[in-house]
Amino acid sequence: MTPHNEADKGAYADTVLLPGDPQRAEWMAQTFLEAPRCINRRRGALGFTGLFRGRPISIQATGIGVSSFLIYVHELLDYYGARTLIRTGTCGSLTAKAKLRSLVISQSAQAESAQSGQVFGLYKAVAGPDPALLASALTKAAELGIDHCAGLTVCSDIFYHPEGRVRFADAQAAGALAVDMETSALYRIAGHFGARALSMCTVVDNIETDELTDYRERQELFTDMSRLALEIAVDS
Numbered sequence: 001m002t003p004h005n006e007a008d009k010g011a012y013a014d015t016v017l018l019p020g021d022p023q024r025a026e027w028m029a030q031t032f033l034e035a036p037r038c039i040n041r042r043r044g045a046l047g048f049t050g051l052f053r054g055r056p057i058s059i060q061a062t063g064i065g066v067s068s069f070l071i072y073v074h075e076l077l078d079y080y081g082a083r084t085l086i087r088t089g090t091c092g093s094l095t096a097k098a099k100l101r102s103l104v105i106s107q108s109a110q111a112e113s114a115q116s117g118q119v120f121g122l123y124k125a126v127a128g129p130d131p132a133l134l135a136s137a138l139t140k141a142a143e144l145g146i147d148h149c150a151g152l153t154v155c156s157d158i159f160y161h162p163e164g165r166v167r168f169a170d171a172q173a174a175g176a177l178a179v180d181m182e183t184s185a186l187y188r189i190a191g192h193f194g195a196r197a198l199s200m201c202t203v204v205d206n207i208e209t210d211e212l213t214d215y216r217e218r219q220e221l222f223t224d225m226s227r228l229a230l231e232i233a234v235d236s
């Protein structure tokens, strides 16, 4: 047990999938895991452990933003002994290459600005996806026929920003595909703890065109991402 998690030590598998949204965590656990067990309800940040093809896998909701994310992930790495983390998030597209409802695999992630969440400066580790997880994701996404692209993503601290989409101009010029609010922190904290990480996000809106998916269709939208994350997890 930790201040934010009521699960017993040993309740989490080595590999943990990390959606932000607790409803997504529950849907993924109930849809894809055999014998899923809810192991954390504290603050509604649902956590589950079950089996996928006979192998224990956990799913833990991390909430929104770096501050919330780092609490759950720190405890998973430091107290529960997680070794492989796969974020199954959502993102906003910054380019036509990352189509609405498709999957963006984060090959590298940068913070939105130098001031962005001082937390980024706390972790000095080289920050990026685990090369084997990334290679597995690219191979399996192609094999499964999943509509995806891979590249740079931006990690923002603020969803409703007074400057609006203009603030992403530099990132777009650098070729960024999409924005989320946790990936850069995932890569840094995983590096700090010597764990393996990969972030993939389904595109739920387009920052340029203002196209937006409906929340009610969203769980279904996550089928490809969930399958891919689980295929990588059982192979890792």
Ligand SMILES: O=P(O)(O)O[C@H]1O[C@H](CO)[C@@H](O)[C@H]1O
Pocket (backbone or CB within 6 Å): 019, 020, 021, 063, 064, 065, 088, 089, 090, 091, 159, 180, 181, 182
């Ligand atoms: O859907 P999740 O995984 O929470 O990810 C994205 O959605 C939230 C914003 O709506 C942020 O957490 C962002 O990173």
Ligand SMILES: O=c1cc[nH]c(=O)[nH]1
Pocket (backbone or CB within 6 Å): 090, 091, 092, 093, 156, 159, 179, 180, 181, 204, 205, 207
């Ligand atoms: O962080 C996020 C996630 C989804 N859509 C956005 O615009 N930003």
